[in-house]
Amino acid sequence: MPILSKEEAQTILKKAMAFSKAEDCTISLSGSEGGNIRYARNAVSTAGDINSMSLGVTSAFGKRTGTATINEFDDASLQKVVHRAEELAKLAPENPEYMPLLGPQTYPESITYNPATAAINPDKRADAVGKSLQVAKEGKLEAAGFLENGTGFNSFMNSKGLFAYNKDTDVSFSVTLRNEAGTGSGYISKSYNDVARLDTLALTKIAASKANGSAGAKAIEPGKYTVILEPLAASDMVDNMFNGFDARNADEGRSFMSKKGGGTRMGEQLFDPNVTIYNDPMDPILPSSTWTGDGRPQRKTVWVDKGVVKNLAYSRYWAQQKGVDAVPPARRMIMQGGTSSIADMIKNTDRGILVTRFWYIRFVDPQTLLLTGLTRDGTFYIENGKIKFPIKNFRFNESPVIMLNNVEELGKAERVGNLVVPPMKIRDFTFTSLSDAV
Amino acid sequence: MKRRDFLHYTGLGLGAAILSNIPLPGKAVSPEVLLDNPIDTTVKKQLADVVLTTAKSKGASYADVRIGRYLRQYITTRERNVESITNTESYGIGIRVIANGSWGFAATDRMDKESIAKATDTAVAIAKVNAKLQIEPVQLAPQKGYGEVNWKTPIEKNGLEVPLKEKVDLLLAANNVALTNGASFINNSLFLINEQKYFASTDGSYIDQDIHRIWPTFTVTKTDKKSGKFETRNALSAPMGMGYEYLMPREEDKIKGIITLYKNRYDLLEDVKTATLHVDEKLKAKPVEPGKYDLVLDPTNLFLTIHESVGHPTELDRVLGYEANYAGTSFVTLDKWKSKNFNFGSKLVNFVADKTQQNSLGAVGYDDEGVKTKEWDLIKDGILVNYQATRDQAHIIGLKESQGCSYADDWSSVQFQRMPNVSLQVGKSPLQPADMIKKIEKGLYMFGRNSYSIDQQRYNFQFSSQLCYEIKNGAITGLVRDAAYQANTQEFWNSCSAICDQSDFRLGGSFFDGKGQPSQVSAVSHGCATSKFSGVNVINTGRKI
Structure with a gap:
C-alpha cells in the first residue's frame, strides 16, 4: 500500500485538490516502506520493518500559509485536511517571502527506482547479515553492523496545474570489525541504488583486513x-x-x-x-x-x-x-x-x-x-x-x-x-x- | 528514505529548510490538536492487554507495550519574520517481546485491536527469526509490577496551552531588541515537547506518564562588510524539563557576574541584548595565544564536556560493543571498573547519574521498560564505580535490578540504553567564580557551548565556547577569539582543581542527543557549578582562506 504508482497518486491528489477553496494550494503525497537489521557482538540486536504514507496540504491566502498532514485517504479525511490547512493559513502571520506557485513543468523520467532493491525483505536482510557474521566468526573478530533498505515515492500537485511524481530505492550497509584484544578496528560503509551491487561478504572482508592491519x-x-x-x-x-x-x-x-x-x-x-x-x-x-x-x-x-x-x-x-x-x-x-x-x-x-x-x-x-x-x-x-x-x-x-x-x-x-x-x-x-x- | 530527504522532497511549508537537521517525527497538525485531552487510560489499558495476551499466546516469554502520543511545536523566526510554525502529533503503539530468548519489535499507528494483535504477531515472528542468529538468550533483571501508576513533570504552565501569538510575539520582541541594538541578523526559535506515554508489561505494570520539555534558543550575527568578517553569539539558555514558566524571568534565578547567567528561569530579552553587545566585542577581540592555561568553565560550557567525556563513556552498551559500528565503544572498560581504583578524575570529582532531578530533561517517574527511576554514583572521589544499564544489561555488572536507563524517542522506535542525567557534584566549601579567578595567573574563562568533538572511545576531545575571556594575574582582561581546548578525558578530569559551591549550580542539557542505528534522539541534562582545570592545552583555530 505505501508505494503508489503515478496514476494512483494523481487520483488521490486530484480528489483532495477538488476540496480546496484557497487562493493557492499545494498537496503532496509520499510513502515509504523498508526495514533494517542491526547487529553487534556477532549477533542480531534489533530489527524492524517500517511503512508509512502521508498527505500534506499547504493552503495560502495572500501571503499567509498553513500546512496540515494526514495519514488517512478516504474522501472525508481528505476534505478535513484541506479544510484544516485553510483554517491554519487564515490564522498564520504573513510571510513576506511567500512566492507564487509555479505552473506546469516538464521533468525527464528519473532512474531512481530499482525493482530488485524494492524487493528486499527481512529474510534477504538476515541472509546478508549472516554472510557478514560468517566473515567475523571465521576471522575471530567481533562484528557490529547495520543494513537498511527503503523504497519511497513522492508526488505533489498544485492549484496552478503542476504535477510531479518520483519513486526511488536505496540500500545501505556498514560494518565495524574489531579484534578480540580491542587493539584493531576496521570499517566499511556502502550505499547503492541497485542491491545487485551489494556484497556483504566481500565488504566485510575489507573491514576485517583493516581490523587486522590496524592492530598494534x-x-x-x-x-x-x-x-x-x-x-x-x-x-x-x-x-x-x-x-x-x-x-x-x-x-x-x-x-x-x-x-x-x-x-x-x-x-x-x-x-x-x-x-x-x-x-x-x-x-x-x-x-x-x-x-x-x-x-x-x-x-x-x-x-x-x-x-x-x-x-x-x-x-x-x-x-x-x-x-x-x-x-x-x-x-x-x-x-x-x-x-x-x-x-x-x-x-x-x-x-x-x-x-x-x-x-x-x-x-x-x-x-x-x-x-x-x-x-x-x-x-x-x-x-x-x-x-x-x-x-x-x-x-x-x-x-x-x-x-x-x-x-x-x-x-x-x-x-x-x-x-x-x-x-x-x-x-x-x-x-x-x-x-x-x- | 532518510528523513532529511523526505523533508527535502516534500518541503511544503514544514519549515523544511530550517528544520532539516532537527528530528521531526509525526504528522503536522493544527495547534489546537496539541491541546486535545490525552487518550483515556482505560482505553490504553485495553489496547495494552491485547498485546500482552496475544504475545503470551504466540509463545513470548516477556512482552512490553508503549502507547505514545508525542506532541511537538517548533517555532522558528528570523529578524522580523516567522519562518515556520510546526505542530506535529505522533500517536501509535510499539511492541517489544522476547521469544526463544531473542528480542523482537514491531510498531503500528493503526490503533484497532486487530491491527495491534497483528503487530504483536510480527514482533514475535521477528524475535523467532533473530533467535537463529543469537549466541546467548536475553537475560532480564527482575522487575516487580507496579500496578496502575502515573507520573507528571511538575510544570507550572503548559507551553502548548500558551496562545501561539504570545509565543511568536515574545520571539519577535527579542528579535527587535537585537536589530535595534545593531545586530545584522537573528535566528530565534522555541521548541516545546510533550510526551504522553503509557507503558505496560507482562510483569504487571500499567504506567501513565505526562512529560514536558522546553528549549528557547537563538543566534545573533553581526557582519562587517568591509573586512568580510562575521561573528555570532548563541543563547545562554538551557533546554529544561519544565513548562513555559522557564521563559518567565525571576531575579532570584539570575547569577550576576561578568555576564548574567540563569538558573531555573530565563530572561530571553536580556540575553539577546547582551548577545548583541557581545558580537560587537567578538569582532574586535584579539586572537588567543596558544599554550597551557588554567580554564574556568562555566556550566553553560562545562555541561557539554561532561556529556561527551563522562556521560557517553559510562554507557554500558558502548562499553560492551553494541554501539561499535556507529557512536563507538568506550575507554572505561570493565577491567577498569573491576579494579576499583581507576582514577577517572581528581579527588574533587564526583559524578552522580539520576533520572529524578527536578527541572532536568531526564526526569521521569519510570523509564521505557517500566523501572522506577533513581540516582546512583558513577565516579566517587575520582574513582570509577558504576555504569548506566538497562534490564538486559544489569547482570553483566552484577546488579540485581536495572538502573532505569531505557528510552525510545517515539512509539515506533525500539527502546534501548540512553544516558540519564549525569551531574558533577558541587564543591563542599563556599566558593564563587570571582574567588577562583583571583588566584589564577594565566587563564581563560569560558561560557556557552560551541564546537565539540570527541573520539569514538572518548579519550581525546576538543571544545570551544561562545565567549572566552582572558584572565591575567587574577583579573579578567577582555574577550579573546579562536580558542579551543584539547585534552584527554582522564588527564582533564584529573586536572580539576576547584569546584564552586551549590549557589552556582545550574543545569545545561542536550535536547537532541543522537545515538543508535536507526538514529534516535534523547534529551538529557548535566548539572555542575563553575569549575577550574589546571594547565589545559588551548589551540588557536584561526585560519585564512
Missing part, C-alpha cells in the same frame, strides 16, 4: 602531513562544505562564500584547478529525483569547474530579489575523479598517512569552514612509497577549502553515502593531537 598502532608526532584520503575520508571532509553553496548566506556576509566588501565569491578560483564538482540527477551511480520540493526541475549543475565557483543555490525568493535564475540546491554532489589509484598514490609518497575515515567532525569556524574531527578504523604511516605500520589516531583541524587547494592526485570517484568522491592525495593536512582510541 604506533604513535607518531602530530603536525602537517601529506595524506591519502580513501573515498570515505574524503567524503567526510567535502560533505561539510556543500551547505555553504548558498547564495543568500553569502550575500548576507555570513558564509565562507562571502566576499570582502560585499557580494559572493562566485567566479573566483577558490580551489585547486583539479577540483570539479557537480550534481546530475541522471548519474547511474547516484541518481536523484528530477524535481525539487517546490517543483523546480533538478538539472545537472556544475558548482565548481576546475576550481572556479560557478554556481550558488538560490531560493525562489532570493533569486527574485537578486534578479537571477533560481538554481535549486543540490544534495547529491559528485566530485570528478582523476586517473590515479590509492596504490599509485602510496607509491608516489615519500612520507605520508593513509586515512580510512574520519569521525565526529564538527565546524570550528564558519568563516573559514575549519573542521575538527579524528581519524578512525585504520590509519597508516607511509614511507618511501610503502605502508610501513598502523599509527594511532589523530585529531585534525583543517578546512575543506584549504584541503581542496592542496590537491596532489585524484583517483577514480565512487559512491560514498549520498556523494560520489574520489580518493585524494592532499599535502599539508593539519593534525593537532593524538588519540588513544581504537
Whole structure:
C-alpha cells in the first residue's frame, strides 16, 4: 500500500485538490516502506520493518500559509485536511517571502527506482547479515553492523496545474570489525541504488583486513602531513562544505562564500584547478529525483569547474530579489575523479598517512569552514612509497577549502553515502593531537 | 528514505529548510490538536492487554507495550519574520517481546485491536527469526509490577496551552531588541515537547506518564562588510524539563557576574541584548595565544564536556560493543571498573547519574521498560564505580535490578540504553567564580557551548565556547577569539582543581542527543557549578582562506 504508482497518486491528489477553496494550494503525497537489521557482538540486536504514507496540504491566502498532514485517504479525511490547512493559513502571520506557485513543468523520467532493491525483505536482510557474521566468526573478530533498505515515492500537485511524481530505492550497509584484544578496528560503509551491487561478504572482508592491519598502532608526532584520503575520508571532509553553496548566506556576509566588501565569491578560483564538482540527477551511480520540493526541475549543475565557483543555490525568493535564475540546491554532489589509484598514490609518497575515515567532525569556524574531527578504523604511516605500520589516531583541524587547494592526485570517484568522491592525495593536512582510541 | 530527504522532497511549508537537521517525527497538525485531552487510560489499558495476551499466546516469554502520543511545536523566526510554525502529533503503539530468548519489535499507528494483535504477531515472528542468529538468550533483571501508576513533570504552565501569538510575539520582541541594538541578523526559535506515554508489561505494570520539555534558543550575527568578517553569539539558555514558566524571568534565578547567567528561569530579552553587545566585542577581540592555561568553565560550557567525556563513556552498551559500528565503544572498560581504583578524575570529582532531578530533561517517574527511576554514583572521589544499564544489561555488572536507563524517542522506535542525567557534584566549601579567578595567573574563562568533538572511545576531545575571556594575574582582561581546548578525558578530569559551591549550580542539557542505528534522539541534562582545570592545552583555530 505505501508505494503508489503515478496514476494512483494523481487520483488521490486530484480528489483532495477538488476540496480546496484557497487562493493557492499545494498537496503532496509520499510513502515509504523498508526495514533494517542491526547487529553487534556477532549477533542480531534489533530489527524492524517500517511503512508509512502521508498527505500534506499547504493552503495560502495572500501571503499567509498553513500546512496540515494526514495519514488517512478516504474522501472525508481528505476534505478535513484541506479544510484544516485553510483554517491554519487564515490564522498564520504573513510571510513576506511567500512566492507564487509555479505552473506546469516538464521533468525527464528519473532512474531512481530499482525493482530488485524494492524487493528486499527481512529474510534477504538476515541472509546478508549472516554472510557478514560468517566473515567475523571465521576471522575471530567481533562484528557490529547495520543494513537498511527503503523504497519511497513522492508526488505533489498544485492549484496552478503542476504535477510531479518520483519513486526511488536505496540500500545501505556498514560494518565495524574489531579484534578480540580491542587493539584493531576496521570499517566499511556502502550505499547503492541497485542491491545487485551489494556484497556483504566481500565488504566485510575489507573491514576485517583493516581490523587486522590496524592492530598494534604506533604513535607518531602530530603536525602537517601529506595524506591519502580513501573515498570515505574524503567524503567526510567535502560533505561539510556543500551547505555553504548558498547564495543568500553569502550575500548576507555570513558564509565562507562571502566576499570582502560585499557580494559572493562566485567566479573566483577558490580551489585547486583539479577540483570539479557537480550534481546530475541522471548519474547511474547516484541518481536523484528530477524535481525539487517546490517543483523546480533538478538539472545537472556544475558548482565548481576546475576550481572556479560557478554556481550558488538560490531560493525562489532570493533569486527574485537578486534578479537571477533560481538554481535549486543540490544534495547529491559528485566530485570528478582523476586517473590515479590509492596504490599509485602510496607509491608516489615519500612520507605520508593513509586515512580510512574520519569521525565526529564538527565546524570550528564558519568563516573559514575549519573542521575538527579524528581519524578512525585504520590509519597508516607511509614511507618511501610503502605502508610501513598502523599509527594511532589523530585529531585534525583543517578546512575543506584549504584541503581542496592542496590537491596532489585524484583517483577514480565512487559512491560514498549520498556523494560520489574520489580518493585524494592532499599535502599539508593539519593534525593537532593524538588519540588513544581504537 | 532518510528523513532529511523526505523533508527535502516534500518541503511544503514544514519549515523544511530550517528544520532539516532537527528530528521531526509525526504528522503536522493544527495547534489546537496539541491541546486535545490525552487518550483515556482505560482505553490504553485495553489496547495494552491485547498485546500482552496475544504475545503470551504466540509463545513470548516477556512482552512490553508503549502507547505514545508525542506532541511537538517548533517555532522558528528570523529578524522580523516567522519562518515556520510546526505542530506535529505522533500517536501509535510499539511492541517489544522476547521469544526463544531473542528480542523482537514491531510498531503500528493503526490503533484497532486487530491491527495491534497483528503487530504483536510480527514482533514475535521477528524475535523467532533473530533467535537463529543469537549466541546467548536475553537475560532480564527482575522487575516487580507496579500496578496502575502515573507520573507528571511538575510544570507550572503548559507551553502548548500558551496562545501561539504570545509565543511568536515574545520571539519577535527579542528579535527587535537585537536589530535595534545593531545586530545584522537573528535566528530565534522555541521548541516545546510533550510526551504522553503509557507503558505496560507482562510483569504487571500499567504506567501513565505526562512529560514536558522546553528549549528557547537563538543566534545573533553581526557582519562587517568591509573586512568580510562575521561573528555570532548563541543563547545562554538551557533546554529544561519544565513548562513555559522557564521563559518567565525571576531575579532570584539570575547569577550576576561578568555576564548574567540563569538558573531555573530565563530572561530571553536580556540575553539577546547582551548577545548583541557581545558580537560587537567578538569582532574586535584579539586572537588567543596558544599554550597551557588554567580554564574556568562555566556550566553553560562545562555541561557539554561532561556529556561527551563522562556521560557517553559510562554507557554500558558502548562499553560492551553494541554501539561499535556507529557512536563507538568506550575507554572505561570493565577491567577498569573491576579494579576499583581507576582514577577517572581528581579527588574533587564526583559524578552522580539520576533520572529524578527536578527541572532536568531526564526526569521521569519510570523509564521505557517500566523501572522506577533513581540516582546512583558513577565516579566517587575520582574513582570509577558504576555504569548506566538497562534490564538486559544489569547482570553483566552484577546488579540485581536495572538502573532505569531505557528510552525510545517515539512509539515506533525500539527502546534501548540512553544516558540519564549525569551531574558533577558541587564543591563542599563556599566558593564563587570571582574567588577562583583571583588566584589564577594565566587563564581563560569560558561560557556557552560551541564546537565539540570527541573520539569514538572518548579519550581525546576538543571544545570551544561562545565567549572566552582572558584572565591575567587574577583579573579578567577582555574577550579573546579562536580558542579551543584539547585534552584527554582522564588527564582533564584529573586536572580539576576547584569546584564552586551549590549557589552556582545550574543545569545545561542536550535536547537532541543522537545515538543508535536507526538514529534516535534523547534529551538529557548535566548539572555542575563553575569549575577550574589546571594547565589545559588551548589551540588557536584561526585560519585564512
